[in-house]
Amino acid sequence: MKPPIAISDSANFYVSAERLFEPSLKNTPVIVLSNNDGCTVARSDEAKALGIKMGAPLHKLKDVISKHGVRVFSSNYTLYGDISRRVVEVYQDFSPTVEVYSIDECFMDLGGFKDREAHAQEMRQEVLRRVGIPVRVGIASTKTLAKCANDIAKKNALFDGVLDMMDRQLVDWLLPKVPVSDIWGIGRKTNKKLNELGIYTAADLQRMPTKQARSVGTVVLEKTVLELQGEPCLALDEVEPQRKGMAVTRSSGTPIFDFDVLFEAVTAHTTRAAEKLRQNELAAGTLTVFFHTNRHKPDRPQYAGSRSIQLSPMSCDTFELVNAARKCALAAWPKAHSNQYGFTKAGVMLDDLLPIEKQPLTLFDTAKPKPNPAVEALDQINRKFGAKTITLGSEGVERSWRMRSAHRSPRYTTRLSDLPIVR
Amino acid sequence: MPVYEVKSPITTNSTPLRLITTPVSAGFPSPAADELEDEIDPIAWIIRHPTSTFWWRFEGNCLWDVGIRDGDLIAVDRAGKRKIGRAVLAVVDGSVTAKILRKRDDRYFLAPANKQEHFPDIELTEDSEIWGVIAGVVRRYPLE
Numbered sequence: 001m002k003p004p005i006a007i008s009d010s011a012n013f014y015v016s017a018e019r020l021f022e023p024s025l026k027n028t029p030v031i032v033l034s035n036n037d038g039c040t041v042a043r044s045d046e047a048k049a050l051g052i053k054m055g056a057p058l059h060k061l062k063d064v065i066s067k068h069g070v071r072v073f074s075s076n077y078t079l080y081g082d083i084s085r086r087v088v089e090v091y092q093d094f095s096p097t098v099e100v101y102s103i104d105e106c107f108m109d110l111g112g113f114k115d116r117e118a119h120a121q122e123m124r125q126e127v128l129r130r131v132g133i134p135v136r137v138g139i140a141s142t143k144t145l146a147k148c149a150n151d152i153a154k155k156n157a158l159f160d161g162v163l164d165m166m167d168r169q170l171v172d173w174l175l176p177k178v179p180v181s182d183i184w185g186i187g188r189k190t191n192k193k194l195n196e197l198g199i200y201t202a203a204d205l206q207r208m209p210t211k212q213a214r215s216v217g218t219v220v221l222e223k224t225v226l227e228l229q230g231e232p233c234l235a236l237d238e239v240e241p242q243r244k245g246m247a248v249t250r251s252s253g254t255p256i257f258d259f260d261v262l263f264e265a266v267t268a269h270t271t272r273a274a275e276k277l278r279q280n281e282l283a284a285g286t287l288t289v290f291f292h293t294n295r296h297k298p299d300r301p302q303y304a305g306s307r308s309i310q311l312s313p314m315s316c317d318t319f320e321l322v323n324a325a326r327k328c329a330l331a332a333w334p335k336a337h338s339n340q341y342g343f344t345k346a347g348v349m350l351d352d353l354l355p356i357e358k359q360p361l362t363l364f365d366t367a368k369p370k371p372n373p374a375v376e377a378l379d380q381i382n383r384k385f386g387a388k389t390i391t392l393g394s395e396g397v398e399r400s401w402r403m404r405s406a407h408r409s410p411r412y413t414t415r416l417s418d419l420p421i422v423r
Numbered sequence: 424m425p426v427y428e429v430k431s432p433i434t435t436n437s438t439p440l441r442l443i444t445t446p447v448s449a450g451f452p453s454p455a456a457d458e459l460e461d462e463i464d465p466i467a468w469i470i471r472h473p474t475s476t477f478w479w480r481f482e483g484n485c486l487w488d489v490g491i492r493d494g495d496l497i498a499v500d501r502a503g504k505r506k507i508g509r510a511v512l513a514v515v516d517g518s519v520t521a522k523i524l525r526k527r528d529d530r531y532f533l534a535p536a537n538k539q540e541h542f543p544d545i546e547l548t549e550d551s552e553i554w555g556v557i558a559g560v561v562r563r564y565p566l567e
Contacts, residue, residue, distance in 0.1 A: 130475035
């Protein structure tokens with residue numbers, strides 16, 4: 001028999017994390033907003049019941065918020081990240097192999113456990129008891145089926161949070177009831193194509209000839225069909241794949257008209273990207289800076305600028321990277337009428353990443369370049385006293401470009417100054 | 424590595440001169456080297472279950488008699504056993520409170536621990552929930 005794969009995911013994870021330290025949020029409609037307070041990224045069941053849709057922009061929700069007393073939060077990834085880590089720690093007590101798939105989803109190997117359903121129920125209870133987060137578990141012979149089982153458990157209270165679909169008969173009974181658009185990896189476009197071919201349910205898709213699947217939706221769809229048939233095509237990845245590139249991109253709180261302000265934002269993003277490089281012990285070979293105006297306002301003057309630069313030698317040094325970013329930003333800045341463009345997004349991308357120790361020497365290097373002690377000091381100080389204790393001067397002080405996060409809850413679990421208070 | 428100055432030129436006639444640059448350790452190894460231990464970490468001693476322990480800041484005087492003062496940091500373990508007489512965090516009517524868990528006539532109560540001031544007992548209802556058990560207290564005093 002194929003080894004059972006489980007996926008556990010948290011119900012409305014961000015909302016659950018907010019409720020942990022503010023129990024008054026229980027049974028009230030709660031929404032969490034995306035970066036820059038743009039749109040809804042998480043909703044409590046009560047908010048869903050009010051008809052608030054995923055992705056709904058905040059400015060369109062003003063009425064429903066004031067009418068029903070919806071509690072609104074900016075996303076607090078510091079908090080969610082810490083709670084997510086704790087949830088994963090509990091999973092690790094229940095499976096030898098846990099793959100962190102996203103901030104609120106983990107795949108795990110449940111091979112060798114006799115009563116899988118009881119095991120999964122105990123895991124749910126432990127996550128709730130120890131971390132206070134409700135989770136649901138789907139079990140099947142492939143990742144795609146496990147996802148599907150999880151989805152069914154989520155939507156039907158009768159499964160009590162755990163659905164074990166290892167039983168073939170259960171799969172055959174349930175798949176005809178699942179719309180094909182609910183299957184993992186089936187996007188809107190593929191769904192439309194499949195509907196045109198008369199494929200409406202997961203069972204229809206399961207019966208699709210693999211050759212046809214490949215021609216309709218490449219090897220990706222072919223794999224989905226095979227996975228629905230119970231043939232594992234997606235392995236359990238325990239090890240995080242080495243990153244080939246990384247990006248730090250942010251919307252600006254207010255439009256940027258001035259080069260110096262743009263460069264402040266670019267400095268901040270580059271600083272963050274360089275920190276991430278060093279955390280992963282990587283160096284970058286290419287740096288790209290890009291920025292653009294608000295595409296959703298076509299009546300305003302539009303401009304998108306982007307420039308890349310090769311870094312030689314490769315680097316993870318904040319000073320060198322910010323220098324390179326400045327060159328890119330200057331080159332990409334509009335040559336004429338620059339003051340008419342309001343830039344609302346800026347970002348930095350780093351590519352050609354290599355582990356620092358594998359970094360090739362340049363022609364004139366005799367020894368491996370030593371890490372810059374100033375950068376080491378920067379990291380140590382910011383680690384000890386909190387992010388942004390020391391920044392480059394070019395990041396500015398006012399930071400008008402900073403993201404809006406007007407409703408962010410305290411960083412309860414990571415800052416002494418933000419501890420929750422009990423009387 | 425220290426640098427030693429060569430005071431006068433060294434000459435040779437056809438005999439090769441070799442400079443050995445391998446550092447040579449000198450002096451005595453520390454007799455304590457084999458006996459070194461990690462520093463004491465009382466916080467790690469308080470936290471028995473890192474996954475389920477969360478820090479809160481306590482305000483007020485209702486737990487004065489069990490040594491918990493206004494402004495103390497308290498470690499709260501969600502996995503701690505709920506036993507009668509233990510200091511717990513509980514959620515009552517949507518707000519969080521720290522009290523002693525008591526039982527009288529088969530009913531559970533949250534009781535203060537302060538003989539000086541009067542705080543009422545709160546009866547635990549079906550809607551209330553024990554959030555966690557207080558695992559330890561951390562306090563510091565001014566030095567300057």
